[in-house]
Amino acid sequence: MTFNAFLSLLHGAGVTVSVSMAGIALGVPFGLVLALLRWRRVPLLAPLTTVYVSLLRSTPAVTLCLLIFFALPVIGIEIDALSAAIATLALNTAAFNCEIWRSGLTSFPREQVEAARTFGMSGTLIFRRIIFPQLWRTCLPALVNEMTLLIKSSTAIAVIGVAEITRAAIRIGAQTYDPLPPMLVATGIYVVLVLVFVGIQRLTERLYGQAGGAR
Amino acid sequence: MIRDVSLIWQNADRLLDGLTNTVILSLVGATLALVFGALVAIALMASNRAVRLTSRGLVDLMRCVPFLMLVYLVYYGLPRLGLRFDSWTAGLVAIVIYNTAYMAEIIRGIWSRLERETIEAGIAFGFHGWKLVARIVMPQIFLAAAPMIGNQLIQIIKDTAFLTIIAVPELTHAANSIQAQYFIPFATFLSAVLLYWALCMVVELGVFVVERIAEKRR
Numbered sequence: 001m002t003f004n005a006f007l008s009l010l011h012g013a014g015v016t017v018s019v020s021m022a023g024i025a026l027g028v029p030f031g032l033v034l035a036l037l038r039w040r041r042v043p044l045l046a047p048l049t050t051v052y053v054s055l056l057r058s059t060p061a062v063t064l065c066l067l068i069f070f071a072l073p074v075i076g077i078e079i080d081a082l083s084a085a086i087a088t089l090a091l092n093t094a095a096f097n098c099e100i101w102r103s104g105l106t107s108f109p110r111e112q113v114e115a116a117r118t119f120g121m122s123g124t125l126i127f128r129r130i131i132f133p134q135l136w137r138t139c140l141p142a143l144v145n146e147m148t149l150l151i152k153s154s155t156a157i158a159v160i161g162v163a164e165i166t167r168a169a170i171r172i173g174a175q176t177y178d179p180l181p182p183m184l185v186a187t188g189i190y191v192v193l194v195l196v197f198v199g200i201q202r203l204t205e206r207l208y209g210q211a212g213g214a215r
Numbered sequence: 216m217i218r219d220v221s222l223i224w225q226n227a228d229r230l231l232d233g234l235t236n237t238v239i240l241s242l243v244g245a246t247l248a249l250v251f252g253a254l255v256a257i258a259l260m261a262s263n264r265a266v267r268l269t270s271r272g273l274v275d276l277m278r279c280v281p282f283l284m285l286v287y288l289v290y291y292g293l294p295r296l297g298l299r300f301d302s303w304t305a306g307l308v309a310i311v312i313y314n315t316a317y318m319a320e321i322i323r324g325i326w327s328r329l330e331r332e333t334i335e336a337g338i339a340f341g342f343h344g345w346k347l348v349a350r351i352v353m354p355q356i357f358l359a360a361a362p363m364i365g366n367q368l369i370q371i372i373k374d375t376a377f378l379t380i381i382a383v384p385e386l387t388h389a390a391n392s393i394q395a396q397y398f399i400p401f402a403t404f405l406s407a408v409l410l411y412w413a414l415c416m417v418v419e420l421g422v423f424v425v426e427r428i429a430e431k432r433r
Contacts, residue, residue: 058369058415059408060376063387067408070400155283159380166283179291187284194279 001181005172009182012168013189019082019164020154023089024147030090031097036127038098039105049098056095061156064088069160085157093150097143104139105131137208144201151193165189219402226393230403233389234410240303240385241372244310245318248371249364251311252318259323270319277316283377285309290381306378306385314371321363325356358429365422369415376411386410 034053037045056064068091069084079087108131116126158167169186173179223230258270277285289312290305300308329352337351357364379388390407394400 055408055412058373058412060373060387060411062376062379063390063404063407063411066387066391067400067404070394071404074398074401152281155281156377158283166281166287169284170287173291178295179287180295183284183288183292187280187288190281190284191276191279198279 001172001176001178001185005176005182006185008168008172009165009185009189012163012165012186013193015162016151016154016164017193019085019157019162020089020147020151022086023093023150023154026086026090027093027150028097028143030094032101034094034098035101035105038102053095053098056092057099059092061088061092061153062159064092065156065160081157081160081162084160085154085162088157089150089154092153093146096146096149100139100142100146101135103142104135107138108135140208141201141205144197144204148194148197148201151197152190216402219399222397222399223393223402223406226397229389229393230386230406230410233384233386233407234414236303236384237372237375237386238414240307240310240375240378240383241368244307244314244375245364245368245371247311248314248318251315252320253322255315255319256322256326259319260326274316274319277313278320280313282309282313282374283380285313286377286381302378302381302383305381306375306383309378310371310374313374314367317367317370318364321360321367322356324363325360329355329359354432358425358432361425361429362422365418365425368418372411372414372418 034049037049040046065084065088068087069079069081072079072084112130113126116130121129154164155166158164158170161167163171165186169182170179172182176182255270255274258266259274261267261270286306286309289309290300290302293300293305333355334347334351337347342351375383375385376387378385379391382388386407390403394403397403
């Protein structure tokens with residue numbers, strides 16, 4: 001394996017990380033919105049959210065990726081591979097994030113909300129000043145764990161030709177007729193990426209692990 | 216749209232073939248992974264330090280690797296070492312190797328929380344050796360592990376979709392070949408997604424039934 005091949009694997013790693021980050025940046029807030037819809041039992045939207053979460057949690061990332069990339073242009077929405085990849089990861093992770101946010105919301109101490117209401121705070125103010133500052137701390141370890149899973153499922157976007165780590169490894173293997181070295185290096189890069197996230201998760205657990213609930 | 220649905224209907228047998236392959240790969244893969252996982256769990260619980268640390272290292276490493284990467288290593292990498300599989304077998308081998316690590320971790324978790332009293336009571340009632348394992352230990356482990364094994368099975372079903380990349384004729388592959396032939400991507404992939412959804416519902420139903428049995432036996 002040449003130095004150039006190694007560089008293109010590193011470039012692939014950059015693509016994997018940036019696409020995953022974009023997926024996380026969109027998926028985490030979208031998951032929170034979905035969780036709030038279910039938590040507040042918004043008519044019509046809450047049951048739709050339930051169906052969305054159930055459906056997306058049982059859809060393979062590869063199938064979702066193909067669906068978005070091939071089907072959207074048919075109904076008139078032009079989408080390039082990179083946007084399709086980001087949309088896949090965001091829609092997929094949002095369903096899992098919704099469940100994390102929701103479990104945090106349902107276990108949130110009711111007394112605090114009632115106390116805030118007694119002080120005359122409005123619904124949005126209660127959420128912004130009382131619930132959310134505690135909610136994100138309790139949910140963070142589980143959210144980081146989901147991010148680790150997202151890095152691993154991001155290999156699915158190779159199927160529509162996004163030049164991330166897996167795709168780069170395949171291409172180098174096909175050019176040199178020696179697939180084993182680039183694949184082992186690629187695997188090594190993934191292990192490092194995942195270990196970084198596992199480290200962040202341990203750190204957040206230590207910092208905020210027991211900080212949830214009434215304190 | 217009606218034309219799309221009727222085209223899907225005409226090609227339903229291809230989708231069902233794909234679905235059958237997905238189900239067989241998932242079930243056979245999960246069963247083998249469970250058996251090997253139980254063996255690895257014994258190594259994870261071993262009193263020998265070297266055995267315990269080696270198996271822990273291997274299990275942790277496997278859990279850091281993306282499934283698709285392992286599939287490529289088995290399908291393109293192993294032939295370099297003289298082991299050549301066709302794509303179907305390579306897919307199954309990858310599923311088994313990958314999920315053995317996860318199953319071992321599930322079984323180890325349950326095992327370490329198992330109460331000693333029931334085992335001691337079993338011994339007091341004259342159970343020993345294989346009979347003790349088969350009648351007292353294993354039923355407890357598997358009834359308690361059912362929800363986690365069910366979750367893992369859903370994960371395996373979803374992971375089989377990756378095998379389309381090495382041309383295993385599973386559900387996503389069938390859907391992709393139908394959409395490439397008739398250019399009706401929306402209807403085909405949506406049908407595939409709905410079939411995956413139904414499959415996962417069946418698994419969840421199975422877990423629910425096992426949980427009910429476990430509740431009765433407590």
